[in-house]
Amino acid sequence: MAARTKARKRAFQILFEADQRDADVQTVLADWLRLARTDSRQPPVTEYTMALVEGYAGNAPRIDELLSTYAVDWTLDRMPDVDRSILRLGVYELLWVDDVPDAVVIDEAIQLAKEFSTDESPNFINGLLGRLKELKPGLLR
Numbered sequence: 001m002a003a004r005t006k007a008r009k010r011a012f013q014i015l016f017e018a019d020q021r022d023a024d025v026q027t028v029l030a031d032w033l034r035l036a037r038t039d040s041r042q043p044p045v046t047e048y049t050m051a052l053v054e055g056y057a058g059n060a061p062r063i064d065e066l067l068s069t070y071a072v073d074w075t076l077d078r079m080p081d082v083d084r085s086i087l088r089l090g091v092y093e094l095l096w097v098d099d100v101p102d103a104v105v106i107d108e109a110i111q112l113a114k115e116f117s118t119d120e121s122p123n124f125i126n127g128l129l130g131r132l133k134e135l136k137p138g139l140l141r
Helices: 005-023 024-037 047-070 080-097 102-116 121-139
Strands: none
Touching: 005 024, 005 047, 005 080, 005 102, 024 047, 024 102, 047 121, 080 102, 080 121, 102 121
16 A cells, blocks of 8 residues: 555544544544554554644634535535545645645545445545535635
8 A cells, every 4th residue: 555545544544533532633643643652553643644634634614614515415414424534634635735636636535435434435525526626726715
């Protein structure tokens, strides 16, 4: 598995855990960092994982606003928790990370959905991220 794919997976897990615990995402990141340093069984937290989590945290209100606005017939609270976390990560990377092609961001999000969510989730995530990709120039103004 490629290094950035692993980093995205860890970032997704941190976002998901924060959502489940109703905890600050940066607090959960700090917990993961501490555990990775003290327990060799814990997965490493790479610089890219930290950048994704911190980037999401710095843009969370805008990301949730975009998801709420463009998820047709779905509120954030009604979305499956896994999908919400994948989408939050995907939207951050799609809109704020310039060195990753949009198609790669969307494909990686779909792969996370295939691994961790329902059979319908990849199509939902693909559709929503694809819509945001189309609107990207206007969303970043």
